[in-house]
Amino acid sequence: RQFRVCFDKVAEYVEATGDDPTRWHRSAPPTYASLALFQVAPSFLGDPEVAPFTRVLVHVDQSFQWHLPWLMEETLSVRGAVDRVRTRGSSHFVTFAMTVDNAAGERALDGSSTFLMSSESPESQPEEEPEPSVAARGQSEFPVMVARPAIGEPLVELAKSASRADLVRYAGATRDWNPIHFDHRAAVGAGLPGIVVHGLLMAAWAAQAGTRVVADPLPLAEARFRFRAALRPGEQASVKGTVDGAEGDQSRLKVQVEAGGVERVSGLLVARTT
Secondary structure (H helix, E strand, O other), X not given: OEEEEOHHHHHHHHHHHOOOOOOOOOEOOHHHHHHHHHHHHHHHHOOOOOHHHEOEEEEEEEEEEEOOOOEOOEEEEEEEEEEEEEEEOOEEEEEEEEEEEOOOOOEEEEEEEEEXXXXXXXXXXXXXXXXXOOOOOOOOOOOOOOOOOOOOOEOOOEEEOOOHHHHXXXXXXXXXXXXXXXXXXXXXXXXXXXXXXXXXXXXXXXXXXXXXXXXXXXXXXXXXXEEOOOOOOOOOEEEXXXXXXXXXXXXXXXXXXXEOOEEEEEEEEEEEOO
């Protein structure tokens, strides 16, 4: 599928993820790759043979490998395919691979997603929780540029939170319309206490810990995210991390999105140092 990187959509994404609105004018932030994923994943998930197995649909992990910056008004070609399926009882772990090429045929990105899918509702259900008001959220900071800490030193902490209205904005910006992020009954039916924040939105927050220390149109070379626990709208979260090491012109950053003392997303970023 053809996919265009346009000013308006990038601006929507930057606003929806709480990114620095003064920065992304020549190229898109790295995790804008999420939009490419939802150019191809819905055709798989909506296939008549697959749809019955999406009664429970949970994004387990995500990886990206960036090769080129995504420049404004550039047209890209996106391809997706099922790479692997593992079955445990009534649950299926599906690995979905994605590639993105530019108009010259150069590889711009490789990506891989793991989805947990099932046709059956979970046997154990957490206690249902009331939904917060539509606009309720905690503190959410822009990731303004900061100096890179030395190896072993912590990254500057970043406060993040999303309201129910923010989740609808994010879904509109990315086409990530899994109903567990905006429909209370669908979320409870999937074994959740209520609506939860998109995993890829929390991944975008985690990535901002790395993009804020590299002033480059392609600040990240790689990222791997593991979605460990759900975050409810309105909950106060923080992005933390450390500089884990360096090799050549790249450094490794371990990052986490935490809330209430619980790790919600863990990530490993490979950031460029030049």
